[in-house]
Amino acid sequence: xxxxxxxxxxxxxxxxxxxxxxxxxxGDVTLSSGDKAKYLVDAKRVVMSPEGFRVxxxxxxxxxxxxxxxxxxxxxxxxxxxxYAALAAGAEVKVFVVRKEMKKHGLQRLxxxxxxxxxxxxxxxxxxxxxxxxxxxxxxxxxGEGLEICGVLAVLDRLAGGAEAIEAAAHAPFVALTTIDxxxxxxxxxxxx
Numbered sequence: 001x002x003x004x005x006x007x008x009x010x011x012x013x014x015x016x017x018x019x020x021x022x023x024x025x026x027g028d029v030t031l032s033s034g035d036k037a038k039y040l041v042d043a044k045r046v047v048m049s050p051e052g053f054r055v056x057x058x059x060x061x062x063x064x065x066x067x068x069x070x071x072x073x074x075x076x077x078x079x080x081x082x083x084y085a086a087l088a089a090g091a092e093v094k095v096f097v098v099r100k101e102m103k104k105h106g107l108q109r110l111x112x113x114x115x116x117x118x119x120x121x122x123x124x125x126x127x128x129x130x131x132x133x134x135x136x137x138x139x140x141x142x143x144g145e146g147l148e149i150c151g152v153l154a155v156l157d158r159l160a161g162g163a164e165a166i167e168a169a170a171h172a173p174f175v176a177l178t179t180i181d182x183x184x185x186x187x188x189x190x191x192x193x
Contacts, residue, residue: 012177015055018046019156020183033131038188041180043127043155047081056082056155057089059177060125064091067151069123071116073097075138078127082155086125094120098138110141121150124170129154132162136169156180 022045029040046052064072064086073083073096083095096113116122122142126135135152142149149172157163157176167174180187 011055011058015046015052015059015155016178016182018049018052018055019043019178022046022049022052024183031130033133035130039184041128041156041158041183044078044081047085047127047155053081053085053088056177057085057087057091060086060123060153061089061091063151063153063175064093064123067123068121069093069150070120071096071114071122071147072125073113073122073138074124074126075134075141076100078134079125079138082125082127082153093123096122098141100137111145116142116145116147118146118148120147122147124149124152125154126152127155128158129156129162129166129176130158130160132165132169135162135166139166139170151175153177156183 019041023042025040025042029037031037047056060082071094072086073079075098080097086093087095094114094116096111096116099110099112102108102110124135124138129135139149149170151172152166152170152174154176157179159180163174
């Protein structure tokens with residue numbers, strides 16, 4: 001199964017341009033998976049900027065409508081501004097945050113935000129997907145609470161197998177607003193034509 005990208009709209013093209021200009025870093029880096037790479041896409045540089053926030057909010061809101069979702073969120077920190085951007089863009093959804101580990105005080109919750117119920121349709125979001133491990137952690141937290149996942153969305157897919165792993169874990173479609181091919185087609189690790 002390959003990554004599905006949202007058909008390129010003006011906003012999608014604008015997002016790719018922002019990622020290229022502000023988020024693509026060439027050079028030796030260590031990814032969150034621990035793997036070494038020759039480039040990094042620091043999507044937070046775009047997601048947390050006014051222009052990027054607005055563009056991503058519109059695109060995520062459109063996908064929320066298409067999937068008839070009632071809640072959006074994912075693993076903190078990658079998902080937080082994406083979910084808030086959708087809310088700021090007018091999406092009528094609950095926003096949730098999945099902690100990296102269970103809170104040790106208070107209500108000791110793993111999922112924060114408005115209470116989610118069996119009738120909620122959740123979209124899990126993330127900024128950049130490589131292996132999918134962070135996104136899958138959020139998916140497993142929601143599944144552990146018996147919540148329905150209607151789809152998974154990433155700002156950028158590095159096309160490194162994460163999309164397939166995410167779809168298998170979520171039993172729901174995965175879409176990327178952009179892929180690494182959109183912003184760095186001549187990268188050193190590119191396979192194929």
